[in-house]
Amino acid sequence: MLQRVPQHLYQRITFEERGMEHSTSEITPTNDQLSLHSQTEKDEIDEGRKADHQDQNVVISINQRYDEIFKDLDNNTCIKSAIIFKVNVGLRKSNENAYTPMLISIGPYHKKNSQLDSMKKYKLLYLRRYLQRKNGLNVESCISELEKIKNIALKCYNDDLDTDIVKEFSEMLLLDGCFVVEFIREDYEKVEKEDDIIKLKWMKNQVSRDILLLENQFPFFVLLILYYMSPRPNEENFLYMVRYTLLDTFPKVKFIPKSEIQVITEPFDHLLDVVHMFCRPSGKKVEQNMNASTQNQCCKISFCGNSLQLSKEIRPHLRFWQCYHIPTTRELFDAGVSFLKIGFVEENDEDKTSLFDITFEKGLMKIPCFAIEDTMETFLRNMIAFEQHTSKELYPYFSNYAHLMTQLIGSHRDVNFLRQNKIILKDIGDDKQVANIFKKLSDGVDVAIEKFYYIEECSKLTQHCEKPWNQMKASLRHNYFQSPWAGASTVAAITLLVLTVIQTVLAFTGYVNK
Structure with missing residues (x-):
């Protein structure tokens, strides 16, 4: 391996060679000096070799570290399979409270928020009611079933979860999932009963709000597993129950008949995905607009009073503008x-x-x-x-x-x-x-x-x-016909003006004839 010669040694060696060339006794070093120079040169070369070896080790270490990082990325399948996200900063900054639960946490993202701990007793009450629906149903058997799909459910979250949360993940799936299923079942019946767990209207509205937050979502397939593990005789379709429980709380949406809901087979990510499916326009112009958006029908623009024909390349940009x-x-x-x-x-x-x-x-x-x-x-x-x-x-x-x-x-x-x-x-x-x-x-x-x-x-x-x-x-209508009285006054003024003009013309014509 070639070593770099330090600059001062290079100058010294060159100077010594020149001195020997000209046989100048004045600059000829003594034996002690030659020995000292040789030892110094050797020490500095050894130090250079040692430094290069250390640099090489550092490069190898960095490469190994990033190889491990890349390997972890390849093993991290949640990057591709994630369906439940934390809201990005660009959306969150305008109103952070709109994405934050105020009463209850569902799932892992807000599990450690101590301000939401008061709802844990309601989760336990709903869990007990859930277990009472079927003989032989208990916490151990439920968690055993959820353990089978734990890893799939973990990959639904686009974030590195704490070790403690991962360790208790199946238990969290049971507790939070049963709360959502039983809350929807209870609220769907609409009639207040003695055994209603949440009786206050404001609490029901607040829970409905919180379980439709993006960061509070829950894998929908887990909800379905829990729903079908505790069937009730002649119970309605779960999607139908979601439709009536959640959408009545929020703005106007398109009604989907019960017959259509019962034949829906598409997979859903979570409750927010289900509600989004219900929130559609009336359907009269959906296909028209989807087709029109690719046809670029608007191809003219007025500029300085002139109508310009635009090329096909410019039309999409005009429509975008x-x-x-x-x-x-x-x-x-x-x-x-x-x-x-x-x-x-x-x-x-x-x-x-x-x-x-x-x-x-x-x-x-x-x-x-x-x-x-x-x-x-x-x-x-x-x-x-x-x-x-x-x-x-x-x-x-x-x-x-x-x-x-x-x-x-x-x-x-x-x-x-x-x-x-x-x-x-x-x-x-x-x-x-x-x-x-x-x-x-x-x-x-x-x-x-x-x-x-x-x-x-x-x-x-x-x-x-x-x-x-x-x-x-528009200017004429707003200024002169804004109200019936204003319109009547305007018509009267115009009539009076016309009559005055006619009278003036007739008077002038009579004067000329004379």
Whole structure:
């Protein structure tokens, strides 16, 4: 192995060689000096060899360490199989409380939150009721069954869990899973009984809120195992029970008939996934919008009064820009757009209007009315978080809805306008608070143009606002025909003006004839 010669030794050797060459006795070293120089040179070469050997060992050590890390990554199958996530910082920063349980923890992510320990006694009460449903059912037999699927359930969580949690994971599956199953069973019956474990309405609402948080999810296949281990005679389908237990607490969703629910066979990740399946638009234009989003029908843009034909490469970018820059509600109203509420808060299931059924046609925008309640923001945010984190092929209706409403509600004036039109029925605070909720609802949310449900509405709105005639008509209507009295006064003034002109023309004509 070649060693580097230190620079000062190289200079000294060169200097000595030159001295010997010219036979200069003045610089010829003595024997003692030569011996000293030789020993110094040898020591420094040995030190260089030792340093190089240490560097080589360091490189080998780092390589070995990273080889072990890469090996652990290959063995960590939860990277690919994870279905339950912690909410990313981009979504969490606008309202962290919306993703945090306030009453009960389900699963491992918030298990060590001491503020939620008070619900453990309710978990035990539900567990006891669960075990009483079937003879021979006990804690040991249940945990024995859950041990068989423990490793599969562990891989559902996208996080390194503490050793203590992993050690007690099967017990946690039993305790938390039985709570969810029995809570849904109890609440589905709707009629208060003497043996109801949770009797207070606010507690039931709070539990419903917490078990639909993304970080509080539970593998759905575990819930099904526990459900079928304790069957009740003539009991309803579990999905049907989930539909009536959870969705009545939250905003308007599409009703799915019982006959359709009973034939559903698709696998679900967790309860949030199940609820997302129920929360669909009415279905009249789902396929139309999915097809239209790939056809790029909007191909013209007005620029300085000229209509420009765009190439196929530019059209998708234009549609993307239109989706992100539609006017606010007040601006649309000033441009001649009328607003109409559809649906009612209390409807029978067959006629229920979906929250997503927002349409625009011929200057009229129809928006389903909704109530701003304490749980609405949390519900919407966690549905959005699920859409943003999951790798499943699903349509991001909630992300699309949040983006559209963020565009429509730019300030408290827009909230006030929507309330006057009975679209927002009540609120949890003043107009500014409601406006802030919607302005931040889509923070950190990615909206893909190929899956934007409202792409046609946004394109039509933009084209409507670009036409000067629509703005002129709107200005005329708002300024002179805002009320019946204003309209009557305007008509009277125009009539008077016309009569005055006619009288002037007739008088002038008579004077000329004379």
